Amino acid sequence: MWAITIVELKMKLQDKGIWFWTFILPIIFIIGFITIFSGVNEMEPEQLVTQIVPGYIIMFTFFIMISMVITFIKDRDSGMVARVASTPLPLNRFLIGKWLPFLIIVILQIVVLLLFGVLVYDLPLGDPIALTIISLTLAFLSTSWGMAMSLLVNTENMGIALTQVIALGGAMLGGLWMPLEIMPNSMQLIAKFLPQYWALEGFQSILQDGGHVTDIWLTLLILLGFGMVGCVISFFSYPRFLRQSRS
Amino acid sequence: MIEVQSVSKYYGSVQALNDLQFQIEEGSCFGLVGPNGAGKSTFMKILVGVLQRFEGDIQVFNKSVKQNQLAVKNFIGYVPQDICLEELLTAKDNLMYFGRLYGLSGEHLRKRIRTVLEQIGLSDKANQKITEFSGGMKRRLNIGCAILHEPSLIVLDEPTVGIDPQSRHAIFTLIQQLKEMGSTVIYSSHYMEEVEQICNSVGFIDKGKLVEHGTMKHVLNKHRSASIFVSADGIGKEELSSYGDTIEKKTGFAVNCDDPLLTMGKMIEQFRQNGINPERLELSQSRLEDIFFYLTGTQLRDNG
Numbered sequence: 001m002w003a004i005t006i007v008e009l010k011m012k013l014q015d016k017g018i019w020f021w022t023f024i025l026p027i028i029f030i031i032g033f034i035t036i037f038s039g040v041n042e043m044e045p046e047q048l049v050t051q052i053v054p055g056y057i058i059m060f061t062f063f064i065m066i067s068m069v070i071t072f073i074k075d076r077d078s079g080m081v082a083r084v085a086s087t088p089l090p091l092n093r094f095l096i097g098k099w100l101p102f103l104i105i106v107i108l109q110i111v112v113l114l115l116f117g118v119l120v121y122d123l124p125l126g127d128p129i130a131l132t133i134i135s136l137t138l139a140f141l142s143t144s145w146g147m148a149m150s151l152l153v154n155t156e157n158m159g160i161a162l163t164q165v166i167a168l169g170g171a172m173l174g175g176l177w178m179p180l181e182i183m184p185n186s187m188q189l190i191a192k193f194l195p196q197y198w199a200l201e202g203f204q205s206i207l208q209d210g211g212h213v214t215d216i217w218l219t220l221l222i223l224l225g226f227g228m229v230g231c232v233i234s235f236f237s238y239p240r241f242l243r244q245s246r247s
Numbered sequence: 248m249i250e251v252q253s254v255s256k257y258y259g260s261v262q263a264l265n266d267l268q269f270q271i272e273e274g275s276c277f278g279l280v281g282p283n284g285a286g287k288s289t290f291m292k293i294l295v296g297v298l299q300r301f302e303g304d305i306q307v308f309n310k311s312v313k314q315n316q317l318a319v320k321n322f323i324g325y326v327p328q329d330i331c332l333e334e335l336l337t338a339k340d341n342l343m344y345f346g347r348l349y350g351l352s353g354e355h356l357r358k359r360i361r362t363v364l365e366q367i368g369l370s371d372k373a374n375q376k377i378t379e380f381s382g383g384m385k386r387r388l389n390i391g392c393a394i395l396h397e398p399s400l401i402v403l404d405e406p407t408v409g410i411d412p413q414s415r416h417a418i419f420t421l422i423q424q425l426k427e428m429g430s431t432v433i434y435s436s437h438y439m440e441e442v443e444q445i446c447n448s449v450g451f452i453d454k455g456k457l458v459e460h461g462t463m464k465h466v467l468n469k470h471r472s473a474s475i476f477v478s479a480d481g482i483g484k485e486e487l488s489s490y491g492d493t494i495e496k497k498t499g500f501a502v503n504c505d506d507p508l509l510t511m512g513k514m515i516e517q518f519r520q521n522g523i524n525p526e527r528l529e530l531s532q533s534r535l536e537d538i539f540f541y542l543t544g545t546q547l548r549d550n551g
Contacts, residue, residue: 002347003343003344003347003348004344004348007333007336007340007344010335010336010340011333011335011336014335078329078331079327079328079329079330079331080331080333082292082297082327082331083325083327083331084348085296085297086295086296086297086320086323086325086327087320087345087348087349088317088318088320088321088348088349088350089348090317239299242297243298245297
């Protein structure tokens with residue numbers, strides 16, 4: 001399992017694209033939107049920062065799904081998946097080995113973007129334990145969905161298109177781009193079925209209201225539930241994915 | 248011993264393997280021969296545990312691939328038809344990766360990597376990235392990754408497709424070494440001359456069915472017949488069919504008959520009478536490829 005994780009991490013370090021999607025683009029978005037809204041909005045600066053920084057962190061964690069889809073489809077089409085399946089490595093270790101590097105990258109992404117928020121915009125961090133737990137839960141959620149997507153889709157293009165629907169559609173409907181209060185009631189209702197909404201609720205509770213783990217337990221439970229759905233889909237999709245592998 | 252017990256496999260409604268039953272002796276080199284799409288790769292994928300849904304069973308050294316899959320995988324080294332290497336890594340890193348997947352670690356793994364790099368003739372390329380490798384070098388490393396853990400059974404699926412003669416020779420030498428070390432080898436190919444050269448037993452597979460199998464000597468003796476090879480302008484299959492079973496080859500015709508010398512005499516007489524000057528008229532022995540065609544009616548390669 002660690003062999004897969006190490007090799008995957010080594011290759012990801014050489015992939016410039018992933019650095020752009022993971023760190024540079026979110027920072028550009030955060031700077032851009034804070035600049036735009038700080039001029040025209042009536043929101044308090046702290047309220048603006050605690051809306052935009054976690055909002056874009058959540059949105060961009062879902063973009064890891066693109067890298068996961070590309071990696072898994074490449075391995076499937078090159079025959080590497082079948083080759084690894086011929087080794088004594090059990091299925092669950094293969095999936096965990098493949099998943100861990102992306103989990104690490106997303107955790108790193110959240111840490112870097114939060115630090116950026118603190119250093120540049122005085123973002124309040126709140127309870128470090130609660131913040132760590134919700135960050136790990138968010139990383140688990142986005143990467144487990146990435147894994148499910150990677151094993152389900154037939155082509156890379158389909159995976160990239162669906163990821164954009166999930167990341168951008170979820171961001172828009174989940175209230176990551178603008179506060180839900182200014183949206184119609186029907187939209188506010190739809191948002192409650194999306195993990196992005198719950199993730200933002202959790203982050204804002206910690207960063208804005210000084211909440212602790214006991215205050216966000218329902219949020220954590222819902223996010224874990226969404227994440228588990230991704231894991232279950234991955235587990236049951238793997239045999240079909242393996243059959244599609246070359247060699 | 249490897250015992251294939253009534254193995255069948257369907258892809259939807261298409262039957263890829265039809266009741267395969269045969270045995271492979273421990274320490275032998277078994278050639279699995281058939282055209283593209285015959286079912287060779289499907290059989291190998293079942294044997295190495297990549298395909299898990301199939302009918303029947305395979306016993307590998309007294310262990311069922313259905314019941315003891317992880318244990319069986321430990322003593323199999325699988326060389327797939329496609330080159331499965333991480334292109335951005337070096338040869339050494341790739342070997343390290345596969346070695347760890349087979350549970351090797353530490354000094355033992357490093358020692359095995361050095362040995363395997365020597366065996367495949369890539370010691371001086373250990374730290375080069377795969378992107379800088381030729382097709383033949385990649386093929387050799389592909390094999391290296393499968394023999395790191397010193398498997399008792401090595402399964403090679405078309406390992407010489409699209410490579411240069413030098414790498415082909417290196418691969419044959421390596422297989423010879425593995426045989427001498429007592430490993431059992433299953434070698435799939437549609438290059439019949441390769442199989443004749445390196446294998447001591449053979450199985451013919453066509454449309455998912457095993458049409459003949461046994462030791463190379465047994466199969467050749469059972470089906471080998473003398474034939475006359477004819478290449479001449481103005482002579483076709485129809486004219487030659489009166490002398491015996493006639494098979495069209497790339498550059499002429501092979502005529503199988505019981506008494507080739509007598510038949511050749513008759514042919515010469517007929518050619519003389521009709522003013523035909525043959526470019527080639529010679530006695531030949533049917534080879535493995537001819538026997539396969541005789542048994543199945545299927546050419547192994549598109550170009551015959």
